[in-house]
Amino acid sequence: MxxxxxxxxxxxxxxxxxxxxxxxxxxxxxxxxxxxxxxxxxxxxxxxxxxxxxxxxxxxxxxxxxxxxxxxxxxxxxxxxxxxxxxxxxxxxxxxxxxxxxxxxxxxxxxxxxxxxxxxxxxxxxxxxxxxxxxxxxxxxxxxxxxxxxxxxxxxxxxxxxxxxxxxxxxxxxxxxxxxxxxxxxxxxxxxxxxxxxxxxxxxxxxxxxxxxxxxxxxxxxxxxxxxxxxxxxxxxxxxxxxxxxxxxxxxxxxxGGKAPFILLDDGDVDKAVEAAVVSRHLNSGQVCTCPERFYIHDAVYDEFLEKYTAAVSKLKIGDPMDEGTDIGPKVNAYETDQLEKTVNRAVEAGAKVVLGGKRPEGEPFKKGHWYEPTILTECTNEMDVMRDEVFGVVSPIMRVSSYEEALELANDSDYGLAAFLFTKDMRQIQRAVLELEFGEIYVNRPMGEQRQGFHNGHKLxxxxxxxxxxxxxxxxxxxxxxxxxx
Structure with a gap:
């Protein structure tokens, strides 16, 4: 009332x-x-x-x-x-x-x-x-x-x-x-x-x-x-x-909290992976605990994924959340926006390269409110804060991997174990993920989104x-x- x-x-x-x-x-x-x-x-x-x-x-x-x-x-x-x-x-x-x-x-x-x-x-x-x-x-x-x-x-x-x-x-x-x-x-x-x-x-x-x-x-x-x-x-x-x-x-x-890894192997459907990554990473301005927060992309498809992902993300519209064409609204408050900005700046200082975004948007509509541009970072390492700490925002840090084994090791090298993403056509690799990925919820060849009859639970922290x-x-x-x- x-x-x-x-x-x-x-x-x-x-x-x-x-x-x-x-x-x-x-x-x-x-x-x-x-x-x-x-x-x-x-x-x-x-x-x-x-x-x-x-x-x-x-x-x-x-x-x-x-x-x-x-x-x-x-x-x-x-x-x-x-x-x-x-x-x-x-x-x-x-x-x-x-x-x-x-x-x-x-x-x-x-x-x-x-x-x-x-x-x-x-x-x-x-x-x-x-x-x-x-x-x-x-x-x-x-x-x-x-x-x-x-x-x-x-x-x-x-x-x-x-x-x-x-x-x-x-x-x-x-x-x-x-x-x-x-x-x-x-x-x-x-x-x-x-x-x-x-x-x-x-x-x-x-x-x-x-x-x-x-x-x-x-x-x-x-x-x-x-x-x-x-x-x-x-x-x-x-x-x-x-x-x-x-x-x-x-x-x-x-x-x-979560720190979901997004793994794309050499046999994965790149277009399907890009579509899922765009939706899953930017939903709710990236403020979702099951969002993909770190990307491990196989060398064989890395360049193709990065090009297509960057092109797709660059088309997302930031603006008034009540407008029908808006894809990304503001962050929830000033503190969250400041934390996001600091995390990106630390990553850049540690050697990450900004491919897209990396700053607050400029212009009249953004003088008030809590805004941050969709950001893509490359040349990241698994030791950077942006790859280890939960980042509640539209930031995508991307790493190259040369094998499934490397991707598994990097994905599991985390204190978190809520959600993970895997794109591959090889059923043997999918079954390995069931046994070896240390996460309570695994999305295989699809974007995030649990269902009522499933079970949503986290492992580790x-x-x-x-x-x-x-x-x-x-x-x-x-x-x-x-x-x-x-x-």
Whole structure:
């Protein structure tokens, strides 16, 4: 629920079925990445607000968990339908607060509804196990039961989709939830409160709160009411949450940073690889954890790939994300833009060559806002920061490789293990990738884009747990074993 004041919309938190400001009355300003104008304010919640939300969820847990799963699924299906009905309104808010193109924002709303609807439709398929006992007249029953009060923390790049990715399976499996969207892009998620109310989600079952990570966030993670934390965001933030949750041995599911390698072998389809690279690297202004972030191109096709890739990227249009012809919008804020610029400058100082871009765009449309040109770097080495640290932006560092073995070694030489890309027609090499590429998600001969029935998970510093499909739903359930003797 929002209010308007002086031309700026104010969105409230949603706690126990009511729209609330923070206990302190403090607010957070949300500015447009396109022109830096303040568009919204949201409550700056603190520990007191976090406790109120957790207590509301705790009070709602038993009744919600006791409902038949199919009833929970029916309510969530209504919630998903309402998200779809408000598609254009939600998409416009996403563009304004985050800077993504309008077409991508519409897609995010569609995916968000699907993230709710897919687990809702699977409510009848939740199952446990019955095992034979070693004793006569006895059954062993393994039930899968909800953890209880679950805290969902979403990243700023896809705030609506990442929140709904957690809400759908958490509520379907009988958990209640407190969702904390990122402070930089909180508004679209807060707009879900009204839709949750309309869908008939009972008070306290789903709550939305906003505030700082060191105050509200820490309380949500460390409070004894919290039984499960599911978070999508940066690896350093995930590590801190893991440490804080360890004090009470609270269950944690983390989907963290990535540094996806893009491998094109000598027999790969160059045109298909170029098309996939252009889409995957520049989607959402490169602010996607599964984007290809380092390119390993075989000598035999390197020149052809570089020429075609550079030509294709140079045609991408930077500009107003609401314009239909725009391919790349602004970065989310000044900090992210500064970090991107520094990373590219360090790479150049270390010997990388700028083939395209490498700077902020010039001209009247770009005097305000947070912009950076699509950039291609060659003559990179695997020791450069641009090849090792996550780069949330439209930068493509490219290296030559002479063999599949070299590409595998370089790809695996990373602290991250979220996604990888491989282009080859050789099924033997594809099967090797299954065994040897140390990544939780591998795209073979296609651009990025996971599906609801799959499983999205990271290895190494890219996370623990995972999302989507039946395996993702299992992450919101813990096991309870009954030994039933009927002699």
């Amino acid at each position: 929002k209010e308007a004041s002086g031309g700026i919309d104010h969105y409230r938190m949603f706690i126990n079925g009511e729209f609330k400001d923070s206990v302190s009355g403090e607010t957070i300003e949300v500015a447009s990445p396109t022109n830096e104008d303040v568009l919204y304010t949201v409550p700056k919640g603190n520990k007191e607000d976090a406790v109120l939300a957790l207590q509301a969820a705790q009070a709602a847990q038993y009744a919600w968990g006791a409902r038949p799963a199919v009833e929970r699924g029916e309510i969530l299906a209504k919630f998903a339908a309402l998200i779809r009905e408000n598609r254009e309104r939600l998409a416009k808010i996403l563009v304004l607060e985050m800077g993504k193109t309008y077409g991508l924002a519409l897609g995010e709303v569609d995916v968000s509804a699907d993230f709710i609807n897919f687990p809702a439709q699977a409510a009848r398929r939740l199952e446990g196990d019955i095992l034979p006992s070693d004793l006569p007249n006895e059954h062993i029953l393994i039930h899968k039961v909800p953890y209880g009060v679950t805290v969902g923390i979403a990243a700023w790049n896809f705030p609506l989709a990442l929140s709904c990715r957690k809400i759908g399976p958490a509520l379907t499996t009988g958990n209640v939830m407190v969702v904390k969207p990122p402070s930089v892009t909180p508004v679209t998620v807060l707009a879900l409160g009204e839709l949750a109310q309309q869908a008939g989600i009972p008070n306290g079952v789903l709550n939305f709160v906003t505030g700082g990570g060191s105050t509200m966030g820490e309380e949500l993670v460390t409070n004894k009411i919290t039984r499960l934390v599911t978070m999508t965001g940066s690896t350093p933030t995930g590590q801190e949450i893991f440490r804080k949750a360890a004090e009470r041995l609270t269950a944690v599911r983390l989907e963290l 890219s996370g623990t747990g995972g999302e989507d499909g039946k395996h993702g739903m299992d992450n919101y359930l813990e096991k309870k074993t009954l030994y039933v003797n009927f002699s």
